[in-house]
Amino acid sequence: MGSIFGELFRIxxxxxxxxxxVGVVIDGCxxxxxxxxxxxxxxxxxxxxxxxxxxxxxxETDTCQILSGVFQNQTTGTPITILVPNKDTRPQDYQDMxxxxxxxxxxxxYDAKYGYRNWQGGGRSSARETIGRVAAGAIAKKILAxxxxxxxxxxxxxxxxxxxVVDANTVTEEKVESNMVRCPHQECAQQxxxxxxxxxxxxxxxxxxxxxxxRNVPKGLGEPVFDKLEADLAKAVMSLxxxxxxxxxxxxxxxLLKGSEHNDPFYTDDNGNIRxxxxxxGGVQGGISxxxxxxxxxxxxxxxxxxxxxxxxxxxxxxxxxxxxxxHDPCVLPRAVPMVEAMVALVLCDxxxxxxxxxxxxPETAGESTESNKF
Numbered sequence: 262m263g264s265i266f267g268e269l270f271r272i273x274x275x276x277x278x279x280x281x282x283v284g285v286v287i288d289g290c291x292x293x294x295x296x297x298x299x300x301x302x303x304x305x306x307x308x309x310x311x312x313x314x315x316x317x318x319x320x321e322t323d324t325c326q327i328l329s330g331v332f333q334n335q336t337t338g339t340p341i342t343i344l345v346p347n348k349d350t351r352p353q354d355y356q357d358m359x360x361x362x363x364x365x366x367x368x369x370x371y372d373a374k375y376g377y378r379n380w381q382g383g384g385r386s387s388a389r390e391t392i393g394r395v396a397a398g399a400i401a402k403k404i405l406a407x408x409x410x411x412x413x414x415x416x417x418x419x420x421x422x423x424x425x426v427v428d429a430n431t432v433t434e435e436k437v438e439s440n441m442v443r444c445p446h447q448e449c450a451q452q453x454x455x456x457x458x459x460x461x462x463x464x465x466x467x468x469x470x471x472x473x474x475x476r477n478v479p480k481g482l483g484e485p486v487f488d489k490l491e492a493d494l495a496k497a498v499m500s501l502x503x504x505x506x507x508x509x510x511x512x513x514x515x516x517l518l519k520g521s522e523h524n525d526p527f528y529t530d531d532n533g534n535i536r537x538x539x540x541x542x543g544g545v546q547g548g549i550s551x552x553x554x555x556x557x558x559x560x561x562x563x564x565x566x567x568x569x570x571x572x573x574x575x576x577x578x579x580x581x582x583x584x585x586x587x588x589h590d591p592c593v594l595p596r597a598v599p600m601v602e603a604m605v606a607l608v609l610c611d612x613x614x615x616x617x618x619x620x621x622x623x624p625e626t627a628g629e630s631t632e633s634n635k636f
Contacts, residue, residue, distance in 0.1 A: 264385075266497070266500070266607065267289070267607060267611045268611055268615060269289045269611055269614040269615050269618065270287070270288075270289045270290065270401060270404075270607065270610045270611040270614050271287070271288045271289050271611075272285050272286065272287050272288075272393065272394070272397040272607065273285065273286045273288075274390055274392075274393030274394060274397075275393065276345075276347075276389075276390065276392075276393070277379055277381070277382070277384045277385055277387070277389075277390075278347075278381065278382030278383055278384060278387035278389040278390075279347065279379075279381040279382045279384075280347060280379075280381075280384075281346065281347060282344055282345055282346040282347050283344075283345050283347065283389055283390060283392045283393055284325075284342065284343050284344040284345055284392070284393050284396070285342075285343050285392075285393030285394070285396050285397045286340050286341070286342050286343075287330070287340065287341040287342075287343070287397050287400060288340045288341075289611075289614065290330065290336050290338070290341055290400060290404070291336065291338065291404065291614075292335070292336055292337055292338030293335050293336065293338075294335065294336040294400075294403065294404065294407070295334060295335060296327075296331055296334060296335065296336050296400065296403065297334050298325055298326070298327050300399060300403065301325050301327075301343065301396050301399045301400070302323075302324070302325055303399070304395050304396070304398065304399040304402075304599055304603070305323045305325055305345070305392065305395055305396060305399075306323070307395075307438075307596075307598070307599040308323070308391065308392065308395045308596055308599045308600060309321055309322070309323040309596075310323075310590075310596075312441070312596075313441035313595070314441070314458070315441055315442065315454055315457040315458060315461070315590075315591065315592065315595060316441075316590050316595060316596055317589055317590045319349055320348075320349045321347070321348055321349050322348065323345050323392060324345065324346070325343050325344070325345050325396055326343065326344045326345070326346075327341065327342070327343055328342040328343070328344055329341060329342040330342060336400075341400070343393070343396045343397075345392050345393075345396070347389075357583065357585075357586065358380050358583070358585065359380045360575050360576045360577070361573060361574075361575050361576075361581060361583050362573050362574060362575070362576065362583075363565055363566055363571075363573070363583060363585060364565065364571050364572070364573050364583075365562075365565040366383065366386070366565040366566060367383060367386035368380070368383075371384075371386065372576060386502065387502070388502040388503070388593065388596075388600075390502070391501065391502065391600045391603075394501075394600060394603045394604060394607070395599050395600060395603045397603065397607060398599075398602060398603025398604065398606045398607055399603070401603070401606035401607050401609070401610035401611075402602070402603075402606045402610075404610050404613070405606060405609055405610055405613065408613070409477065409478070409479050409613060410477045411475060411476065411477050411478055411479075411609060412475070412476045412477060413473065413474070413475045413476075413602050413605055413606055413609075414432055414433065414434055414437060414473070414474055414476075414602070415437070415443075415471055415472070415473035415474075415598040415599070415601045415602040415605075416432060416437040416443055416444060416445050416471070416472060416473075416598060417442055417443050417444040417450075417453065417469060417470075417471060417472075417594045417595060417598060418444075418469070418470045418471060418472035418558060419469045419470040420442070420444075420453045420456060420457065420467060420468075420469035420592060420594055421456060421467045421468070421469060423449060423452050423453050423456060424449075424470075425444050425445070425446035425449040425450070426446060426449075427444075427445055427446060427472065429472065429474040429554065429556050430474070430476075430554060432445050432474065433445075437598070440454070441454065441595060442454050442457070442594070442595050443594075443595045443598045457591055457592045460591045460592065461591040463569075464567055464568030464569045465563075465567055465568075465569060465591070466563040466564035466565075466567050466589075466590070466591050466592060467563050467591065467592050468503070468505075468560070468561045468562045468563040468564075468592070468593070468594070469560075469561060469592065469594045470506075470558050470559065470560050470561070470594075471558065471559045471561065471594060471597050471598055471601045472556070472557070472558045473556075473557055473558075473559070473601050473602060473605055474554050474555065474556050475544070475554065475555040475605055475609060476554050478544060478550050478552065478554070478555050478609060479550065479552070479613070479616070480549075480550055480551055480552040481549060481550060481616055481620065482549065482550040482609065482612040482613060482616055483545065483548045483549040483550055483612060484548065484549075484612075484615070485547075485548060485549075486548070488548075489545070489547075489548025489549075490545045490548055490549060490550055490555075490608070490612060491509045491543070491545045491548065491557075492548065493608045493611075493612070494507075494509065494555075494557060494604075494605060494608050495507045495509075497604035497605070497607060497608045498557065498559045498601060498604050498605070499559075500604070501559070501561075501597065501600050501601070501604060502593075503561045503562050503564065503565075503593050503597070504559055504560065504561055504562075505560050505561065505562045506558075506559065506560030507557065507558070507559055507560070508557060508558040508560075509543040509544075509545060509555070509556065509557045509558075510540065510541050510542045510543020510544070510545070510556060510557075511523065511541040511542075511543070512543075512558060515541060518541075523541050524541075525537035525538065525539045525540060525541055525542050525546075525553075526538045526539065534552070535552075536552070536553070537551065537553055540553045540554060540556065543555060543556045543557060544556060550612075555605075555609075557605070559597070559601050561593050561594060561597055563592075564589055564590050564591065564592065564593055566585045566589045567585060567589070568584055568585060568586075569584065570582045570583070570584045571583055571584075571585075
């Protein structure tokens with residue numbers, strides 16, 4: 262059950278880090294959507310290992326195969342299965358971890374829950390599981406762009422104590438992808454790259470913050486009480502490996518303001534649309550999108566598996582030290598950007614479909630024409 266996400270646009274990921282492959286089954290994708298493997302591959306290439314000197318050196322092309330649900334480059338409305346075979350596996354690198362727990366990793370907790378675990382690269386706890394999410398997110402992004410003109414852009418906001426000043430309203434994917442760390446502020450990006458390289462030489466790791474903006478999100482997405490839009494976004498982002506924090510809008514900094522400072526005043530623009538002059542709400546009020554940009558941030562901890570000797574214990578409780586082998590990112594942030602974008606896209610796509618099913622059967626309930634609600 263823990264590998265399934267979504268209500269109407271539902272995904273189920275499968276596979277393990279050093280098994281035969283990883284992938285995803287997507288159910289609920291509308292039919293007749295133009296779709297090719299190349300479109301999915303573009304997003305997977307942003308996530309794949311070995312893409313630069315500041316990521317893990319594991320060499321995987323992460324080439325995707327569409328096994329079902331697409332015929333003559335169009336979705337059929339039936340489940341879409343996408344497989345990415347594993348090629349560059351080295352399970353022998355993890356032999357020392359078969360009976361020794363890596364500090365702050367999932368080894369001890371998987372043993373506590375199941376009494377058994379796949380110690381080869383962490384199995385399902387490996388970030389390689391996110392390939393299925395990113396593949397599904399590529400399809401969700403296309404649905405959002407085609408039917409609602411939604412644009413999602415993520416970028417590295419901070420690494421350790423280096424924080425970039427970025428205008429979320431104008432930042433572009435081209436600017437984000439202009440450097441290997443995916444920070445749109447060029448001067449700060451180089452400082453981040455230098456810090457990551459230094460950290461790798463020290464056999465250590467560092468964390469940071471990914472910021473993500475979704476533009477042109479329709480008003481009305483989200484459900485009252487338990488399925489509030491920000492609640493689903495929080496669950497989605499916090500389900501990513503190494504994620505430790507979530508903020509939307511003003512986030513924790515909003516606690517430093519008074520209500521008179523934090524409230525977003527309403528006004529009517531020249532086109533007769535009701536807008537807010539500020540966006541401390543982050544595009545969501547009462548759990549429902551208000552038409553402004555959705556702005557959120559995700560905090561990622563330093564990578565758990567490092568090359569330095571660390572105090573730990575074996576599965577039988579004996580004290581020991583572990584200097585982890587294997588190929589690991591000294592900082593997950595550059596590769597986390599497409600993962601965050603994917604999870605945001607999956608939530609927004611799911612809520613778009615739910616909104617169309619629930620509120621637009623009778624278009625007049627939302628004050629929209631029948632034509633505007635057709636997929």
